[in-house]
Amino acid sequence: MTAEVPVAMPYQEPEYLPWDGRRVPITFVGGYLGAGKTTAINEVLAYADRPIAVIVNDVGAVNIDASLIRGRHGDTIELTNGCVCCTSIEGMGAALDQIRARPEPPDNIIVELSGVAEPQRMLPWGQSAGFILDGLVVVVAADQLADSALPGSIQTHLTDQIVAADLIILTKNDLVDEASTGSVRARLALLAPGTPVFDGGRYAASPGAVGRFLALGARRPVGPNLVPDSALFDAHHVDLFRVPESLNLAALDAWLRQLPSQLTGQLVRAKGVADTTDVGLVLVQVVGTRFEITVVPEAERQAATDLVVISLR
Numbered sequence: 294m295t296a297e298v299p300v301a302m303p304y305q306e307p308e309y310l311p312w313d314g315r316r317v318p319i320t321f322v323g324g325y326l327g328a329g330k331t332t333a334i335n336e337v338l339a340y341a342d343r344p345i346a347v348i349v350n351d352v353g354a355v356n357i358d359a360s361l362i363r364g365r366h367g368d369t370i371e372l373t374n375g376c377v378c379c380t381s382i383e384g385m386g387a388a389l390d391q392i393r394a395r396p397e398p399p400d401n402i403i404v405e406l407s408g409v410a411e412p413q414r415m416l417p418w419g420q421s422a423g424f425i426l427d428g429l430v431v432v433v434a435a436d437q438l439a440d441s442a443l444p445g446s447i448q449t450h451l452t453d454q455i456v457a458a459d460l461i462i463l464t465k466n467d468l469v470d471e472a473s474t475g476s477v478r479a480r481l482a483l484l485a486p487g488t489p490v491f492d493g494g495r496y497a498a499s500p501g502a503v504g505r506f507l508a509l510g511a512r513r514p515v516g517p518n519l520v521p522d523s524a525l526f527d528a529h530h531v532d533l534f535r536v537p538e539s540l541n542l543a544a545l546d547a548w549l550r551q552l553p554s555q556l557t558g559q560l561v562r563a564k565g566v567a568d569t570t571d572v573g574l575v576l577v578q579v580v581g582t583r584f585e586i587t588v589v590p591e592a593e594r595q596a597a598t599d600l601v602v603i604s605l606r
Contacts, residue, residue: 324432326408327580428459
């Protein structure tokens with residue numbers, strides 16, 4: 294007997310729409326682990342002159358620039374420029390419901406996707422009640438795209454993200470030489486011909502960058518029937534590691550360096566907040582062979598978390 298294939302139903306608006314039928318544009322921000330998505334979003338928020346809601350759909354701690362934060366209220370961060378950041382919420386539906394419940398809509402919504410997410414699968418959310426899809430920004434790290442030693446599954450993942458982009462932000466240029474930068478740009482032009490590419494280091498040099506970021510005006514067919522089929526197996530595996538207590542900064546760094554030996558697969562990303570004995574709370578970020586430990590600013594103080602570790606099977 295052949296199993297029946299479910300037929301995707303066309304999207305239907307609910308009977309009642311929020312905000313008298315007004316639709317708020319949603320801009321999705323994708324990119325592989327450690328590419329710099331949060332940094333790009335912070336640059337946009339720093340120049341924003343309009344109320345923007347930010348949804349963080351990524352693992353680990355929210356890392357909004359401390360200078361932009363006015364206060365925290367439950368799972369919402371209030372920003373100084375009128376923006377609001379819904380911290381990591383369980384499910385896109387819950388996050389959008391929270392925004393829909395606000396009496397006044399934001400002018401735009403930015404959704405930071407997980408580094409291992411398939412952005413194309415998230416785009417239909419841009420057509421849910423009260424919202425309209427603006428487009429997909431993909432942040433690409435030059436050192437990752439130039440690394441021919443990356444496993445094939447990661448290279449395929451990067452390629453799929455780039456092909457789907459309406460705007461590309463190229464980051465980590467300082468980690469590759471001039472020849473590699475040229476090769477990376479040539480590859481982007483081949484994979485996404487006609488898609489604008491901006492340098493991450495100069496992207497927020499003027500307020501005009503905000504307009505380009507938030508006014509993509511993508512013309513995409515929509516509907517759940519266009520969501521790509523899921524893969525049978527996900528190459529990425531997520532583990533939670535409890536950071537040992539009473540470590541100073543040097544001991545924490547040493548503990549992180551031996552972390553790859555405890556994994557059955559290749560370490561590609563780790564993120565969390567640890568409490569050290571000498572400098573207090575620190576944000577831990579590991580991307581491949583890059584290790585970063587930075588002190589958590591006073592405005593972003595929160596409890597220490599487990600370390601979220603993503604490895605390649």
